Amino acid sequence: VAATVVGVFLVAGCLWIFVTDLLLYALVEDQAIIARIETAKGGAFVMLAALLLYVVTSRSAARLAHAYATISAVLDSIGDGVLLLGRDRSISYANPAAVRMLRARSPSDLVGVGAPEFSRRYRVSYPDGHIVPPDRYVSQRVFDTGGVLNYKAILHPPGAPEVVISSTGAAVRSPDDASVASVVSVMHDITSTENLDRLRDGLFAATAHAVKTPVAVIKSATQVLAAGGSDPRRSIVTIERQCARIERLVENMLVLSRFRSSTLQLYPVLLALAPIVEAAVGEAARLAPDRDIRVEIDAGPRVYADGERLTMVLRNVMHGAIRSSCAQAPVTARLVSTRDEARIGVRYRPRLPLDHRENGVPGAVTDYDDVAVGQYVTSLIVQAHGGTLSEQSDDGHVTVWVHLPVAPENAT
Amino acid sequence: MTDGHPDVLVVEDDPDLLEIVQLMLRLSGYPVRGAANGKEALQAIEQRKPAVVLLDMLMPVMDGWECARELRARYGDTVPIVVVTAAEHARARASEIGDVADVLAKPFEMDDLIRVVERYAVKSDVSSRPD
Numbered sequence: 431v432a433a434t435v436v437g438v439f440l441v442a443g444c445l446w447i448f449v450t451d452l453l454l455y456a457l458v459e460d461q462a463i464i465a466r467i468e469t470a471k472g473g474a475f476v477m478l479a480a481l482l483l484y485v486v487t488s489r490s491a492a493r494l495a496h497a498y499a500t501i502s503a504v505l506d507s508i509g510d511g512v513l514l515l516g517r518d519r520s521i522s523y524a525n526p527a528a529v530r531m532l533r534a535r536s537p538s539d540l541v542g543v544g545a546p547e548f549s550r551r552y553r554v555s556y557p558d559g560h561i562v563p564p565d566r567y568v569s570q571r572v573f574d575t576g577g578v579l580n581y582k583a584i585l586h587p588p589g590a591p592e593v594v595i596s597s598t599g600a601a602v603r604s605p606d607d608a609s610v611a612s613v614v615s616v617m618h619d620i621t622s623t624e625n626l627d628r629l630r631d632g633l634f635a636a637t638a639h640a641v642k643t644p645v646a647v648i649k650s651a652t653q654v655l656a657a658g659g660s661d662p663r664r665s666i667v668t669i670e671r672q673c674a675r676i677e678r679l680v681e682n683m684l685v686l687s688r689f690r691s692s693t694l695q696l697y698p699v700l701l702a703l704a705p706i707v708e709a710a711v712g713e714a715a716r717l718a719p720d721r722d723i724r725v726e727i728d729a730g731p732r733v734y735a736d737g738e739r740l741t742m743v744l745r746n747v748m749h750g751a752i753r754s755s756c757a758q759a760p761v762t763a764r765l766v767s768t769r770d771e772a773r774i775g776v777r778y779r780p781r782l783p784l785d786h787r788e789n790g791v792p793g794a795v796t797d798y799d800d801v802a803v804g805q806y807v808t809s810l811i812v813q814a815h816g817g818t819l820s821e822q823s824d825d826g827h828v829t830v831w832v833h834l835p836v837a838p839e840n841a842t
Numbered sequence: 843m844t845d846g847h848p849d850v851l852v853v854e855d856d857p858d859l860l861e862i863v864q865l866m867l868r869l870s871g872y873p874v875r876g877a878a879n880g881k882e883a884l885q886a887i888e889q890r891k892p893a894v895v896l897l898d899m900l901m902p903v904m905d906g907w908e909c910a911r912e913l914r915a916r917y918g919d920t921v922p923i924v925v926v927t928a929a930e931h932a933r934a935r936a937s938e939i940g941d942v943a944d945v946l947a948k949p950f951e952m953d954d955l956i957r958v959v960e961r962y963a964v965k966s967d968v969s970s971r972p973d
Contacts (some may be wrong), residue, residue, distance in 0.1 A: 642928035643856050646949035650862040653952040659869040668858055757857070781878070 511617035520544040533587035553586040568599035569615035576601045594624040637683050640800040644672035671717040679800045682807040696736040710744035711763045722760040729767035732837045739811045746804035751778040772836050777829040847964040848893035849873035853883040855901040870956050871965035880909025894962035899927045922962045
């Protein structure tokens with residue numbers, strides 16, 4: 431652009447001088463008048479040049495202002511934190527996302543901050559927990575290497591949760607001496623992605639851990655059986671109970687992973703609840719022959735439900751009740767119904783004080799325990815059927831209620 | 843009965859595993875008691891000091907770490923603790939509670955269980971085999 435402007439100016443200037451001189455000397459003979467006209471011509475040339483300079487400069491300035499406004503709008507609106515570092519390697523600009531990400535009050539809190547101060551404020555660490563030395567930040571290294579550098583790091587803003595970032599540093603070279611004049615550092619927040627990965631890893635760990643106890647029981651029961659040290663029927667039931675426990679855990683984990691990936695499909699059909707409840711109670715009683723397990727069917731409601739998933743719900747609730755209850759006290763499953771709602775309740779006497787019960791919060795899969803996973807999956811399946819889970823405590827007993835909407839009487 | 847010998851205290855919240863470990867030890871002739879969590883274990887130890895405690899780590903009410911700390915505070919090193927855990931890196935995790943006698947990783951072999959217990963406990967004269 432600059433060469434074009436200069437070229438046009440040179441050609442136009444030369445043409446102006448040549449053509450006007452030609453005309454002047456052809457039309458005027460008086461030397462005094464020629465001198466005056468040449469002075470006026472020179473003045474006119476300067477004025478035209480100034481006008482041209484004004485037009486070119488103002489158009490360039492307008493374009494520059496537009497480009498600046500566009501870049502500012504982009505920087506203000508993007509979710510990634512952007513820092514600009516000057517020759518002194520300290521922050522000279524921070525966009526609003528960077529201010530939020532770094533828990534600063536305003537951009538001025540960050541302007542002038544160098545790597546050592548940044549390290550003190552945010553304890554930047556690698557994902558393995560080791561602190562990143564300030565001179566190893568990509569925004570610092572790129573001053574020496576040029577080009578673009580990237581790494582994953584964790585920021586620890588004071589009084590706020592840690593932020594996992596993918597940080598990129600890009601060098602901007604000076605047009606004069608090609609040295610790195612500034613660095614643009616972009617911080618992409620990947621905390622939620624990382625948390626999802628951690629959660630998935632945690633679930634794998636929970637499954638692996640939860641499987642170990644039933645496997646230990648099966649292994650030990652088999653060894654005792656082989657040593658002839660126990661009633662074979664009792665050992666077989668114990669082994670069967672642990673196999674059912676592993677099967678239930680695997681099913682629950684499968685459903686959980688499908689819920690997380692939004693790929694779980696339900697196949698609801700019109701179902702009579704009583705046979706499903708009776709079957710779940712029968713299975714629980716067979717696997718725990720020492721326990722007093724009862725069923726009370728007070729109604730025969732029908733619901734739209736996925737029979738397979740509903741059976742999982744009842745197995746989980748029965749298992750949770752048996753695991754959490756006193757061995758001497760009965761576990762009672764009850765089916766009741768109103769016009770709009772079917773309710774399946776499982777009542778038991780907890781073996782632990784109420785404030786010490788395991789996994790009291792359905793939904794928090796934090797314990798390495800198959801009951802916790804089962805409770806969480808149960809709540810998800812019930813909600814997916816338009817129902818709810820509730821818990822009632824009275825007289826030292828706990829009743830877990832599964833509420834499901836009843837199908838209309840004329841439903842087919 | 844213990845025939846005067848201190849018994850083995852098994853602390854495990856899973857009722858099936860608690861039952862089967864007690865059965866294994868009885869079969870091998872060791873007097874044994876069970877507790878479902880750390881709190882019950884401390885109560886049982888208060889009544890009678892065992893020869894060794896087989897301690898699960900993840901339990902409700904009072905977990906293995908808290909129970910071990912309490913045990914150390916009350917009885918010092920006089921009650922050997924064998925950590926029984928399904929946690930990864932069982933030995934490293936067990937070392938978090940200080941000086942433990944041994945570590946058994948779940949699932950374990952009956953022979954390993956007996957080998958650990960026989961270092962600390964003495965068999966009853968009369969084997970109390972279950973019915």
